[in-house]
Amino acid sequence: MCELARSRLIAWIDGELEGAEALAVSAHVESCPTCQGEARAIRSLSRDIGEYARAVTARPRPASYKWLAAAAVVVLSVGLMWIRPEREPAVSETRPAHPGVLVAVPLDEVLPVGAAPPGAMLVGYMDFDATGQPSSFRVQ
Amino acid sequence: MASNIQPVPFAQTTEVESLFREWRSPLERYLVCSGMARDEALDIVQDTFLRLHQHLLAGGDRANLRAWAFRVAHNAALNRRKSGAWRLTSPLAEASRTAVAADPERLLFHKERFRRLHAAMKELTSAERACVLLRSEGLRYREIAEALEIPMSTIADHLDRALRKLGEKCNV
Numbered sequence: 001m002c003e004l005a006r007s008r009l010i011a012w013i014d015g016e017l018e019g020a021e022a023l024a025v026s027a028h029v030e031s032c033p034t035c036q037g038e039a040r041a042i043r044s045l046s047r048d049i050g051e052y053a054r055a056v057t058a059r060p061r062p063a064s065y066k067w068l069a070a071a072a073v074v075v076l077s078v079g080l081m082w083i084r085p086e087r088e089p090a091v092s093e094t095r096p097a098h099p100g101v102l103v104a105v106p107l108d109e110v111l112p113v114g115a116a117p118p119g120a121m122l123v124g125y126m127d128f129d130a131t132g133q134p135s136s137f138r139v140q
Numbered sequence: 141m142a143s144n145i146q147p148v149p150f151a152q153t154t155e156v157e158s159l160f161r162e163w164r165s166p167l168e169r170y171l172v173c174s175g176m177a178r179d180e181a182l183d184i185v186q187d188t189f190l191r192l193h194q195h196l197l198a199g200g201d202r203a204n205l206r207a208w209a210f211r212v213a214h215n216a217a218l219n220r221r222k223s224g225a226w227r228l229t230s231p232l233a234e235a236s237r238t239a240v241a242a243d244p245e246r247l248l249f250h251k252e253r254f255r256r257l258h259a260a261m262k263e264l265t266s267a268e269r270a271c272v273l274l275r276s277e278g279l280r281y282r283e284i285a286e287a288l289e290i291p292m293s294t295i296a297d298h299l300d301r302a303l304r305k306l307g308e309k310c311n312v
């Protein structure tokens with residue numbers, strides 16, 4: 001076994017140690033095969049966790065930007081506002097089964113270049129039907 | 141339903157928009173990997189950016205904004221869980237579907253790895269899981285401590301325990 005605490009090895013890998021402490025751990029790892037193996041395992045596991053997390057959300061988001069383009073045009077014609085709907089009063093039994101998703105979309109992602117003022121955003125509630133397709137968009 | 145409409149200065153919106161592009165995926169991953177359904181996670185992410193917008197508009201503290209955003213999202217998720225409105229989902233199901241779409245040949249490999257990781261993640265304490273997920277999004281220990289409102293001196297120990305448990309379950 002080795003005298004270096006594993007939490008310090010992790011902090012060293014993460015670049016969280018400074019100055020003399022970082023140098024001391026570097027010197028130790030260089031001469032300690034156990035810690036070299038540990039460091040490899042920690043880095044590999046960290047990569048796996050990152051891949052897992054990215055895979056979880058790699059599917060397209062339910063709010064389709066293409067679909068939103070139509071709504072964006074409507075809002076632009078009404079005027080450029082930041083629109084913040086009041087939320088449902090409580091998230092208990094009064095909460096509807098499908099309360100919708102609050103969506104904020106940079107307009108330049110859904111409109112042709114130059115069609116929207118720079119930085120403009122569309123904000124509203126997107127509802128979905130049972131198949132997960134967007135069914136309505138409420139800019140209240 | 142009452143509305144609350146206010147014009148927004150473009151400069152302000154542009155800053156929020158650029159932060160939105162940078163942080164929405166990390167925030168979404170953090171919430172979904174914590175067990176929240178995708179649409180609810182997106183809802184919280186949007187809400188976080190509306191609050192960030194209001195925060196900046198009101199001249200709020202600009203230091204450590206990333207930790208601020210994760211703290212807002214983390215607390216919103218906690219509140220939903222307490223209120224019972226949090227629908228538990230399986231990130232594994234999402235991950236498997238993604239693996240199929242992305243690379244059929246590696247499906248089995250991914251599936252097995254993700255299955256082990258997912259099972260091991262569920263056995264972590266919520267603080268351990270939160271630390272390991274926030275670290276995975278590149279947050280510094282100082283930011284993780286701020287986001288979770290726990291002492292910075294405990295982060296390395298949470299990570300040590302979390303990675304140890306995950307490693308035991310996942311190393312073939």
Ligand SMILES: [Zn+2]
Nearest residue numbers: 002004032035
């Ligand atoms: Zn050693």
